[in-house]
Amino acid sequence: xxxxxxxxxxxxxxxxxxxxxxxxxxxxxxxxxxxxxxxxxxxxxxxxxxxxxxxxxxxxxxxxxxxxxxxxxxxxxxxxxxxxxxxxxxxxxxxxxxxxxxxxxxxxxxxxxxxxxxxxxxxxxxxxxxxxxxxxxx
Amino acid sequence: xxxxxxxxxxxxxxxxxxxxxxxxxxxxxxxxxxxxxxxxxxxxxxxxxxxxxxxxxxxxxxxxxxxxxxxxxxxxxxxxxxxxxxxxxxxxxxxx
Numbered sequence: 001x002x003x004x005x006x007x008x009x010x011x012x013x014x015x016x017x018x019x020x021x022x023x024x025x026x027x028x029x030x031x032x033x034x035x036x037x038x039x040x041x042x043x044x045x046x047x048x049x050x051x052x053x054x055x056x057x058x059x060x061x062x063x064x065x066x067x068x069x070x071x072x073x074x075x076x077x078x079x080x081x082x083x084x085x086x087x088x089x090x091x092x093x094x095x096x097x098x099x100x101x102x103x104x105x106x107x108x109x110x111x112x113x114x115x116x117x118x119x120x121x122x123x124x125x126x127x128x129x130x131x132x133x134x135x136x137x138x
Numbered sequence: 139x140x141x142x143x144x145x146x147x148x149x150x151x152x153x154x155x156x157x158x159x160x161x162x163x164x165x166x167x168x169x170x171x172x173x174x175x176x177x178x179x180x181x182x183x184x185x186x187x188x189x190x191x192x193x194x195x196x197x198x199x200x201x202x203x204x205x206x207x208x209x210x211x212x213x214x215x216x217x218x219x220x221x222x223x224x225x226x227x228x229x230x231x232x233x234x
Binding site: 111 | 154155158162166184185186187190191
């Protein structure tokens with residue numbers, strides 16, 4: 001499976017892709033749809049559609065099971081809805097959208113993907129991000 | 139359940155990249171593998187669990203494995219973590 005990172009900021013999207021590659025390794029495919037076509041802050045339905053299609057495309061190792069989509073702020077969901085409408089039923093069926101926080105969800109899902117996890121397992125790993133401790137209470 | 143005790147020697151603690159390498163290495167084994175620290179326990183195959191332990195320098199951890207490849211798993215994980223931890227007790231049968 002592969003990841004699709006949606007952010008309002010191109011810098012956040014590209015920076016997170018670098019971070020994911022360093023933590024999870026280079027074998028996890030990560031598509032980014034971040035910022036608008038002209039580089040401003042915002043999200044773009046066509047860029048998201050393109051990113052999901054690229055994430056779902058067959059790779060050197062064969063077919064991809066599906067794509068896990070993560071987003072930074074809820075307003076990106078408006079563009080995402082438009083993007084999902086452009087996909088075929090078959091493409092949509094292989095696309096899962098996560099409620100997880102973007103950075104934590106991407107890293108957790110990518111590490112699971114790097115060990116061959118299924119789309120559902122990666123979705124569950126990303127969901128763990130919501131309850132993950134950051135600041136130890138001891 | 140065979141186990142090893144290790145001490146975090148990286149002066150900055152156990153960070154995301156080594157933690158991810160550890161999860162990747164643990165995932166190659168069929169055994170159930172856990173990391174224990176100060177009464178807390180995390181699944182070694184889960185990055186959220188491992189990062190949630192927030193392992194600081196000089197922290198002692200126990201890695202325990204249960205399953206058909208438990209001994210191999212512990213040996214491999216000790217190797218994987220070797221830049222960041224040192225062995226506190228290697229002999230699984232040693233009295234506590």
